[in-house]
Amino acid sequence: KEKLELTNKSYVDPVGRRGESDLVFKTNINGKEGYLYIICEHQSTEDPYMPLRFLEYNVQLLRQHLKENGNVLLPVILNMCIYNGKNPYKGSSSLLSMFSDPDLAKSCMLDSFHLVDLYSTSEDELLSYKKAAFAAMVLKQGIYRDFKQWFSDHI
Incomplete structure (x- = not known):
């Protein structure tokens, strides 16, 4: 009806x-x-x-x-x-x-949007982003709001 x-x-x-x-x-x-x-x-x-x-x-x-x-x-x-x-x-x-x-x-x-899922993307893959690698890594770690430990472990 x-x-x-x-x-x-x-x-x-x-x-x-x-x-x-x-x-x-x-x-x-x-x-x-x-x-x-x-x-x-x-x-x-x-x-x-x-x-x-x-x-x-x-x-x-x-x-x-x-x-x-x-x-x-x-x-x-x-x-x-x-x-x-x-x-x-x-x-x-x-x-x-x-x-x-x-x-x-x-x-x-x-139809759809391009998704970069930082949660699911490995650090190794993010490092392959060349010029955007640093920004991607900072954004990935951004959920912790404290980068000191991560920077000391990775730099």
């Missing part, structure tokens, strides 16, 4: 201004909880950065979802812009298309 439940979502942007969302419905998407985010502010001109705008809204919506529901898996958000201009919309609807290298942007930014 599919249903749309209108939510009363609002957000506070990074500079502290309160914003009201357009229309946000809670619904099921492929059988899983999700949101349908509709921008319907009579978008009559093309916004060349509409995909970026959706990303900003989505991050705010996801943060609010986590705040309300705790540490849970994130819901999918289906974004929809209702455009009512005098000419056909020719702007991009894809965030990835806005990057000079969409595949690289997807792999570096939108």
Whole structure:
């Protein structure tokens, strides 16, 4: 049974201004909880950065979802812009298309991040980092907040 439940979502942007969302419905998407985010502010001109705008809204919506529901898996958000201009919309609807290298942007930014796990990385491997070795070793030992013993053992 599919249903749309209108939510009363609002957000506070990074500079502290309160914003009201357009229309946000809670619904099921492929059988899983999700949101349908509709921008319907009579978008009559093309916004060349509409995909970026959706990303900003989505991050705010996801943060609010986590705040309300705790540490849970994130819901999918289906974004929809209702455009009512005098000419056909020719702007991009894809965030990835806005990057000079969409595949690289997807792999570096939108799919996963590169993790350097200092806890699990051996000191020998960190020493192979050449110019960054010293910084990596200091950061690895940083959890102890007292470097005297480590420095005397290793230098």
